[in-house]
Amino acid sequence: MQRMEFVKLDAAGNDFIALDLRGQNEEVWTPTPAQAAQWCDRKHGIGADGILLLRPGKVGTDFHLTFLNPDGSEAFCGNGARAAFTWWRSLSDNAFNDAHFTALDGLHEGHWIKGEPCVDLLLMETPRDTAHGAFVHSGTEHLVLGMMAQELADLDLESLAPPLRHHADFAPQGVNVNVVATSPDADGFYAIRTFEKGVEGETLSCGSGTVAAAAVLRWSVGGEAFKFQAPGGKLGVVFEDEKRAWLSGPVEMPFSGTILPS
Secondary structure, eight states, rough: OOOOEEEEEETTTTTEEEEEEETTTTOOOOOOOOHHHHHTTHHHSSOSSSEEEEEEETTTOOOEEEEEEEOOOOOOOOHHHHHHHHHHHHTTTTTSSSEEEEEETTTEEEEEEEEEEEEEOOOSEEEEESSSEEOOOOOOOOEEEEEOOOHHHHHOOHHHHHHHHTTTGGTTOOOOEEEEESSSOTTTEEEEEETTTTEEEEESSSSHHHHHHHHHHHHHHOOOOOEEETTTTTEEOOHHHHHSSEEEEOOOOEEEEOOOOO
């Protein structure tokens, strides 16, 4: 492997290693699971919740996004999509405020609104009750549970989530496990915490999980716009129609560097 330049991206605490492969004629190249694990390792590597690969876009689109979990598995990532759009925008001298791009689950749009990236997510499956909680497919599989805010703050999510994440009812893909407060705080924000498959641990925020939680709230209490407070920052969700939602929130680019051949 040759030396590779990367950018570190932080989307409300969801952090990513980003590689620009658009001009390197390496559309078929993908890091191996071992490389993904090494780079994402917070002790021996760069440290991240996943890897973003910016690839050439098909006709009519600006780029294609490939997202890899730390275990090397491919998935869709809502915060990763916002981060990739932000980075793509920064790479252009024109600072485009709109983009069309593809990801694992299909076509997406990105818009720069009030200084923040906003991307659309499509609900592949709207909320349905299960014996374990509400199941939602918002680009990837999510289980949503409700809990009082104080209980959520004290929750041992690392113990609660794994049996649900691996439950036979959700095989073979498994589910991400999201726990959301049943009522908002004084400022209208719903607290939320997420255990992500592929990471196999709690992350500081999860974009597609936040959209899944918003879908369950819309289904249970009504409304079209929701504000969330994840451990890593604030996220917003606004529904355009039954199956399309817009996810917004901050993205930072704290540093860049070089991955050296190992």
